[in-house]
Amino acid sequence: MNCTEIRLLLHAHADGELDAANSLELERHLKSCASCAAENRSLQKLRVVLGGGDLNFRAPDSLKADLRQFIRDLSEEKKPRKESSLQGPWKVLAFGATAFALLTLFLRPAGISAPDALLNEAVASHVRSFQAEHLTDVVSSDQHTVKPWFDGKLDFAPDVQDFATHGFSLVGGRLDYLGGRPVAALVYRHNKHFINVFVWPATDVMEPDIKMRRGYAIINSATNGLHYCLVSDMNLTDLGELAGLCGR
Amino acid sequence: MSANEAEQFERIVLPHLDAAYNLARWFAGNDHDAQDIAQEACVRAFRFIGGHRGGDGRAWLLAIVRNTAFSWLKKNRPHAVVSIDDDELAEIEDQKVAANGVFSADKNALLAALAALPLEFREAIVLRELEGLSYKEIADVAGVPVGTVMSRIARARRQLQNYFVQKEGES
Numbered sequence: 001m002n003c004t005e006i007r008l009l010l011h012a013h014a015d016g017e018l019d020a021a022n023s024l025e026l027e028r029h030l031k032s033c034a035s036c037a038a039e040n041r042s043l044q045k046l047r048v049v050l051g052g053g054d055l056n057f058r059a060p061d062s063l064k065a066d067l068r069q070f071i072r073d074l075s076e077e078k079k080p081r082k083e084s085s086l087q088g089p090w091k092v093l094a095f096g097a098t099a100f101a102l103l104t105l106f107l108r109p110a111g112i113s114a115p116d117a118l119l120n121e122a123v124a125s126h127v128r129s130f131q132a133e134h135l136t137d138v139v140s141s142d143q144h145t146v147k148p149w150f151d152g153k154l155d156f157a158p159d160v161q162d163f164a165t166h167g168f169s170l171v172g173g174r175l176d177y178l179g180g181r182p183v184a185a186l187v188y189r190h191n192k193h194f195i196n197v198f199v200w201p202a203t204d205v206m207e208p209d210i211k212m213r214r215g216y217a218i219i220n221s222a223t224n225g226l227h228y229c230l231v232s233d234m235n236l237t238d239l240g241e242l243a244g245l246c247g248r
Numbered sequence: 249m250s251a252n253e254a255e256q257f258e259r260i261v262l263p264h265l266d267a268a269y270n271l272a273r274w275f276a277g278n279d280h281d282a283q284d285i286a287q288e289a290c291v292r293a294f295r296f297i298g299g300h301r302g303g304d305g306r307a308w309l310l311a312i313v314r315n316t317a318f319s320w321l322k323k324n325r326p327h328a329v330v331s332i333d334d335d336e337l338a339e340i341e342d343q344k345v346a347a348n349g350v351f352s353a354d355k356n357a358l359l360a361a362l363a364a365l366p367l368e369f370r371e372a373i374v375l376r377e378l379e380g381l382s383y384k385e386i387a388d389v390a391g392v393p394v395g396t397v398m399s400r401i402a403r404a405r406r407q408l409q410n411y412f413v414q415k416e417g418e419s
Contacts, residue, residue, distance in 0.1 A: 015401070043405060056378050057282070058270070059268070
């Protein structure tokens, strides 16, 4: 072994990764080579400093709590849903965790001036649609009734489809106002959850973008000239499925 | 999700959360992004839990953290991800290190020195020195041969030594 090889193997030796034969040869070399021996001492010193440096970052308690809650939430979803389980801070955490499993793209400004403001607005609109008992202007599960209803009320034709075969039944539609423009709000139901799908014209194509606001899941995407903004208290996997159906 | 999967997740993933976070934190460089990466990695781990073939969950989880972190970095900080030259002997002949260099044990200096390493070197050092993984485990996490791990660790330590020698020279 020459000094160059020794310099590399010193590390494997220090880490206990060198086989016995090579270790013996290396130790013999260190006894006769002052330069490599000094290098070895320097290495040992570095290792001691690193080992005693308390350089590990520990997971914040909030992360641990989030994940435990994430598990509980997923287990809970399999059970019959209790009213009390629909709300509560843990829902937010579980949603947040699931969101990361899908996509964490940032909203690209596609004709939207303030993405964050828009998200808040979408959630507010979603919440308001229940509070005012104004979920729908036109109540029909028939896409051929809902779609023409928008004629003349909007400057574009929203794509209206019933996805009942996928578990998302069309409940109806209504006019809403979002991001400073009139939009179509399509309402779907999935089990006991309602989903507002806000639709307006888009110039770009946008990959599904997932966000959480106040415990609500929001997925934005744009395809075929229309922007879809889905808002619901539903779990993200299901909402993601609906997002994948919209505009297809 | 079955009760079994939840149980598996609690048993395999949660005990290694500190290790997962530590690696994510060393990739991300700040708490906020580290939490995002660690959280996303854990959710991915949950999805793949059926694919866990027994054995130590730590290396398995760290591999997921690693992949999650690289995807995250490529998306959010494309300039941070530059492939390194894994030529085994590169820099090894560099004799710049003063053999008796005094290494500062100051924590902030150590943090800065580690943070200054290229991603793959930092990863190797963190897994070796802070998490105590074997070369084989590091190779599995990083998806490279054991020889590459050895070379990365050697080069990373060399850079750390030089970093401190330089700092000594400056002060």
